[in-house]
Structures are given as structure tokens and as C-alpha cells.
Amino acid sequence: MTHGPVLKVENLQTRFKSVQRGKFVHAVDDVSIELYPGEIVGLVGESGCGKSTLGRTIVGLEKATAGRVLLDGVDLSTLSGPALRDSRRALQYVFQDPYSSLNDRQTVGEAIDEALQIDGLKSRADRDRRTKELLDQVGLADAVKDRHTRELSGGQRQRVAIARSLAVNPRVLICDEPVSALDLSIRAQVMNLFLRLQKDLGVACLFIAHDLELVRQAATRVYVMYLGKIVEHGPSQELYDHPSHPYSQMLLASVPEADPIAERQRKVPLMVGEVPSPTNPPSGCRFRTRCPMAVEDCKQQVPPALKLSPGHDAACVFAKDLHRGKRSALLEAEAAATRIDALAS
Numbered sequence: 001m002t003h004g005p006v007l008k009v010e011n012l013q014t015r016f017k018s019v020q021r022g023k024f025v026h027a028v029d030d031v032s033i034e035l036y037p038g039e040i041v042g043l044v045g046e047s048g049c050g051k052s053t054l055g056r057t058i059v060g061l062e063k064a065t066a067g068r069v070l071l072d073g074v075d076l077s078t079l080s081g082p083a084l085r086d087s088r089r090a091l092q093y094v095f096q097d098p099y100s101s102l103n104d105r106q107t108v109g110e111a112i113d114e115a116l117q118i119d120g121l122k123s124r125a126d127r128d129r130r131t132k133e134l135l136d137q138v139g140l141a142d143a144v145k146d147r148h149t150r151e152l153s154g155g156q157r158q159r160v161a162i163a164r165s166l167a168v169n170p171r172v173l174i175c176d177e178p179v180s181a182l183d184l185s186i187r188a189q190v191m192n193l194f195l196r197l198q199k200d201l202g203v204a205c206l207f208i209a210h211d212l213e214l215v216r217q218a219a220t221r222v223y224v225m226y227l228g229k230i231v232e233h234g235p236s237q238e239l240y241d242h243p244s245h246p247y248s249q250m251l252l253a254s255v256p257e258a259d260p261i262a263e264r265q266r267k268v269p270l271m272v273g274e275v276p277s278p279t280n281p282p283s284g285c286r287f288r289t290r291c292p293m294a295v296e297d298c299k300q301q302v303p304p305a306l307k308l309s310p311g312h313d314a315a316c317v318f319a320k321d322l323h324r325g326k327r328s329a330l331l332e333a334e335a336a337a338t339r340i341d342a343l344a345s
């Protein structure tokens with residue numbers, strides 16, 4: 001066991017061929033992240049900013065066009081055959097939709113048994129014992145194993161999908177919005193399950209979400225992603241108390257109010273503008289076309305990540321001011337929304 005990160009992603013880039021001839025979709029661009037054993041880390045950003053592509057590239061479902069993925073310090077691109085298979089198994093992906101990730105025709109027992117066989121567990125008795133253990137770990141009764149996966153509720157199916165991922169003793173789970181398809185009442189239960197798994201099994205978890213509140217509860221650290229790039233990263237509480245990139249401030253300001261009346265009276269905009277196309281990302285800072293603080297410089301160069309406090313950095317030329325408590329981006333965004341309202345009326 002090392003004390004280093006279990007997963008290290010270095011300067012990862014994933015580009016897709018665009019439908020526009022000769023162009024590329026810059027889905028993930030120069031992303032570096034780390035996950036330590038037993039840690040839950042959040043990855044947040046709007047739709048289309050590249051979260052799933054990053055997760056899928058890490059587990060090998062997409063091919064990186066540059067950069068490296070290291071598991072326990074070993075670069076996966078240097079492995080082949082059984083060694084690569086073992087490493088891939090240590091990285092598991094939990095999908096958003098618990099309906100598409102399971103085979104309808106299988107019973108719960110068969111679904112889990114299949115994963116255990118892939119993991120090389122030969123004896124039937126061992127597999128049965130392990131199935132029971134896995135069901136227990138995800139909070140399902142043993143009797144569930146004889147039911148077809150299609151008969152289960154969304155929350156139960158997601159638990160079965162998680163049990164299948166756990167069957168191969170992964171070191172890292174990439175959880176791609178694993179609760180967004182679930183009823184609000186079930187979400188908290190499945191979230192608690194993730195917290196327990198992390199405590200009991202020490203599995204590290206990269207938790208992808210739109211919802212900052214959700215991540216705030218569960219994650220110790222958070223990465224904020226915008227148009228293929230990490231724009232801010234820090235310990236959860238620090239990032240929530242001192243968001244230091246205008247985009248993070250916008251995301252935080254957009255968390256809907258629980259109270260519908262307060263939500264209707266909201267002054268701060270939900271989100272201003274739309275994410276530009278990743279086929280033609282803006283020059284310099286990619287957020288500049290929506291940023292209420294953008295200046296001429298932001299067009300010219302990609303802002304480097306500035307260190308703000310231990311483990312907290314943000315890639316904005318104004319990051320230090322914003323970190324010092326200036327909420328100007330937020331206030332500016334509010335003013336911009338008022339201007340947009342005025343223009344619309």
C-alpha cells in the first residue's frame with residue numbers, strides 16, 4: 001500500500017471527430033486530477049462540459065488522445081494482457097441510468113454471479129456466499145436475488161448495479177450522476193450507501209453531478225469543470241465558502257431554492273448564457289464569453305491555476321481577489337441578469 005493517490009490523471013485530453021469536417025470536439029482538454037484511497041471527490045459542471053467523457057476515458061470506455069491515467073502509480077498505457085485487465089477491473093463505472101445498465105432478463109443473483117465469474121471466482125459455493133455479502137453491503141435482502149432486475153424499483157436497481165461493480169473489488173468507482181435518475185426520496189438513501197461503502201471498503205469514488213449541494217454533502221474535495229477544463233478545485237467547504245472562479249460562483253448561485261416562493265423571487269440568475277460549442281472553444285479563458293468579469297487579457301491566454309490556500313486553486317486572473325471575499329462576479333452576474341431582464345421587457 002502506498003500513501004500516494006490511487007488514481008492520478010495527468011494532462012488528459014479526449015477529442016472526438018466532429019460532424020464538421022476536419023474539426024474536433026474538445027471534450028476533455030488537459031485535465032489533471034487525483035484521488036486518494038477511500039476518498040469521495042466531486043466533479044461538477046453544466047451539461048456538456050465533459051464530465052462523462054472524462055470518467056469514461058479514465059475507465060477506458062473512450063480513448064485518450066493525450067495524457068496519462070495512473071493506477072497506484074502505474075501508467076495504464078504501459079500495460080497489456082492480464083495486467084491491463086486487472087487494472088481496468090480496479091476502475092469501475094456506475095452509470096446514471098439504473099435501467100440501461102442491467103440486463104432485464106437476468107435475475108439479481110444471475111447479474112451478480114456473472115460479475116463474480118468474470119472476476120474468476122470458480123466455486124459456486126464461494127460465489128453464492130459472496131453474492132449474499134454484496135447484497136448485504138448495498139442494503140438489499142438476500143431474497144432479492146431470485147427476482148428479475150426488471151421487477152425492481154430504480155433505487156433497488158441502482159443498488160444491484162453498485163453490487164455488480166463491487167463484485168470485482170474495485171479500488172476506484174467512477175459514479176456518473178448515480179442518483180439523478182432516482183426519486184428525491186430514494187436519493188438520500190443511495191447517497192448514504194456511497195458514504196458507507198467508502199467508509200467500510202475504502203473504495204475511492206469520483207462522484208459526477210450537476211448538483212453542487214449533493215456533492216457538498218458527500219465529497220471531501222470538489223473539481224469544477226467547464227468546457228473540457230478544470231477551472232477550480234479545492235476542499236468542499238473551502239470551495240463553498242470561498243468560490244474563487246466566476247464560473248463556480250455562478251454554479252453556486254444557481255442552486256435552486258428549496259422553497260418555491262423564495263425560488264420565484266430569486267435575484268441571482270440560474271445560469272447566464274449557454275455553454276459554447278466544444279468544437280470551437282473560445283480562445284484564452286473558455287469561460288470568458290459568459291463571464292461578467294472578463295477583460296481583454298482573458299481572450300489572449302489560458303489563465304494558469306493560481307494557488308489560493310492549501311489544496312485550493314482556480315484558473316482565473318481574478319482568483320485571488322475573489323478568494324479574498326470579493327463577491328463581485330456574483331454581484332456582476334446579478335447585475336447582468338437585471339440588464340438581460342431589462343432588455344427582454
Ligand SMILES: Nc1ncnc2c1ncn2[C@@H]1O[C@H](COP(=O)(O)OP(=O)(O)OP(=O)(O)O)[C@@H](O)[C@H]1O
Binds near residue numbers: 017049
Ligand atoms: N462519442 C462522441 N462523439 C462526439 N462527441 C461527443 C461524444 N461523446 C461526447 N461528445 C461531446 O463531448 C462533449 C462532452 O460531453 P459529456 O457527455 O462528456 O458531457 P457531460 O458533462 O457528461 O454532460 P451531462 O451533464 O449532460 O451528462 C459534448 O459536447 C458531447 O456532445
Ligand SMILES: [Mg+2]
Binds near residue numbers: 051052053176
Ligand atoms: Mg454526463
